[in-house]
Amino acid sequence: MTKVTMTVNGRSVAGDVEDRTLLVDFLRSNLGLTGTHVGCDTSQCGACVVHVDGRAVKSCTMLAVQASGADVTTIEGIGTPEALHPVQEAFRENHALQCGFCTPGMIMATVDLIKRKGTDLDEATVRHELDGNICRCTGYHNIVKAVLSAAEKMAGAKAAAE
């Protein structure tokens, strides 16, 4: 067993794990943060996307020991039930989910996308950037609408703040 320490959603955490433990299993089983989902377990579906040191990664394709010392953000660290993150709000408004299983990964991927590419997005960019996230309910149409809507609102909020 190896002791890992990391910051998760702003909180310092530690745990003893086998070296082969995946980051997603550490988050879910050791920390009880079950918002991060395991959809495929083969690095395809993106339901497990979290941010590690500011980069969106598939937590089923990273070992917990690899993330030792890192700053991790999960879906639980994005918004609250009372004050949703603008991306979460846009998914709700645009009916961008049905069963909701892929949604945590979609939200984390979208937050990362807007951080990297800015708020001036077009549909083709959004579809390309969602390559790593699979949804089996929506046909993606409303997800793309939600991402574009979130980007627009975040651009407006940024302009208002300036």
Place this chain on the structure above:
Amino acid sequence: MYETTYHRPGSIAEAAAMLSKAADGKLLAGGQTLIPTMKQRLASPSDLVDIGGLAELQGITVGGGTVTIGAGTKHGEVAGSADVAAAIPALGALAEGIGDPHVRQMGTLGGSIANNDPAADYPAAVVGLGATVTTSKRTIAGDDFFTGMFETALDEGEIVTKVAFPVPAKAGYAKFPNPASRYAMVGVMVSKGTDGAVRVAVTGAGPCVFRVPAMEAALAANWSPAALDGIAVSAADLNADIHGSAEYRANLVTVMAKRAVAAAG
């Protein structure tokens, strides 16, 4: 996943020492191929030596007609680099098409070429641009680096440290991605060097990246997609699977080569 022991070295020298002591050690860079392979129990290294965060493997430098990329540089960093986009836009475009955004934020150049998946993108860039691979022991010409399916010229314990891509006069990359995996069904990098030398490198179609001398000669005489009319590779040694027959891939090679020339302008 079978049990393994994780190590995080502070330098390339320390990584090499850790690797040499391990019973069946493997280097872990971004892990975007190795970890899925371990999860499927198709690989079971006794030890993992994590070089993904080593500072001496990071970074992109452009100068002297060369783009030099550290082996630990992530695909997303190459794709997002304004310096790469200005010097060799085809290289940035190739990196932008690897896997998906999350894979690109973990996967590395060194990991990709050391693994030498027959359908990986970077081997086409290394051969198609005439790059030079530097390792912990020596430099290896791109043409000599890839030796067969998942096989390279690397010795046991030898670590890729950086790759130097000469800036060409023109280059273009076109890929027909497998719609599920985004790996190349066929990917073709074409380039014309500042000395006029033409390269056409094909990935995804065969067991290993290869050049197409007939296309190179035709493009040297006439740099245009039309110059490739009627020039096809033999399907005899190409890959065939549920996604496409060898003949289908042979046809795609010519189609992608033409698109790559068109993209290069």
